[in-house]
Amino acid sequence: MRVVAQGTFDLLHPGHLHYLREARAMGDELHVIIARQDNVTHKEPPLLPDRQRRDMVAALDPVTEAHLGHTEDIFVPIERIDPDRIVLGHDQHHDDDAIRAALAERGIDCEVARAGPREPRYEGEVLSTGTIIDRVCEERC
Ligand SMILES: Cc1cc2nc3c(=O)[nH]c(=O)nc-3n(C[C@H](O)[C@H](O)[C@H](O)COP(=O)(O)O)c2cc1C
Numbered sequence: 001m002r003v004v005a006q007g008t009f010d011l012l013h014p015g016h017l018h019y020l021r022e023a024r025a026m027g028d029e030l031h032v033i034i035a036r037q038d039n040v041t042h043k044e045p046p047l048l049p050d051r052q053r054r055d056m057v058a059a060l061d062p063v064t065e066a067h068l069g070h071t072e073d074i075f076v077p078i079e080r081i082d083p084d085r086i087v088l089g090h091d092q093h094h095d096d097d098a099i100r101a102a103l104a105e106r107g108i109d110c111e112v113a114r115a116g117p118r119e120p121r122y123e124g125e126v127l128s129t130g131t132i133i134d135r136v137c138e139e140r141c
């Protein structure tokens, strides 16, 4: 069972690991698509370049391979990887049914599932890239 996860993965934290471990547990091979800087328009764009984010995600234990996303069409890497299942992050803004419809339209036979959230396990644990950046700005700038 080949699984795909995707996201920005700017400054890595345990929430990312949780998502990738859950996605990997839903199959035997985990492929991760890294969002292109120019396509991250729903929040502040990543600080780190596409290749650096790809290389760090590729080094994580649950990950079989990390791929740079396509610049224009998000289904191009999906067609190439040909997964059995796409696992969305618990809070990702994508509409699951719209993705299912787009996959069906392209003749891609692939399930869509969601990972669950991960809460902090001790006081001060930071599970958000945005919060890490805010903390750096407050305490070091
Ligand atoms: C199935 C799927 C495939 C995607 N492929 C790409 C891609 O090839 N290139 C890209 O820039 N973004 C791609 N994206 C979109 C980004 O990963 C998207 O910005 C991401 O969902 C942001 O999530 P985050 O806020 O959790 O980081 C894809 C999204 C989905 C759902």
Ligand SMILES: Nc1ncnc2c1ncn2[C@@H]1O[C@H](COP(=O)(O)OP(=O)(O)OP(=O)(O)O)[C@@H](O)[C@H]1O
Pocket (backbone or CB within 6 Å): 006, 007, 008, 009, 010, 014, 015, 016, 018, 019, 043, 088, 089, 090, 091, 092, 116, 117, 118, 119, 127, 128, 129, 130, 131
């Ligand atoms: N605490 C968490 N629990 C479960 N999944 C998480 C958690 N934090 C991030 N993820 C998942 O990791 C994936 C990539 O996350 P992303 O790169 O957007 O980082 P982020 O820390 O959520 O970003 P930001 O804080 O800037 O919104 C997303 O699918 C997201 O759901």
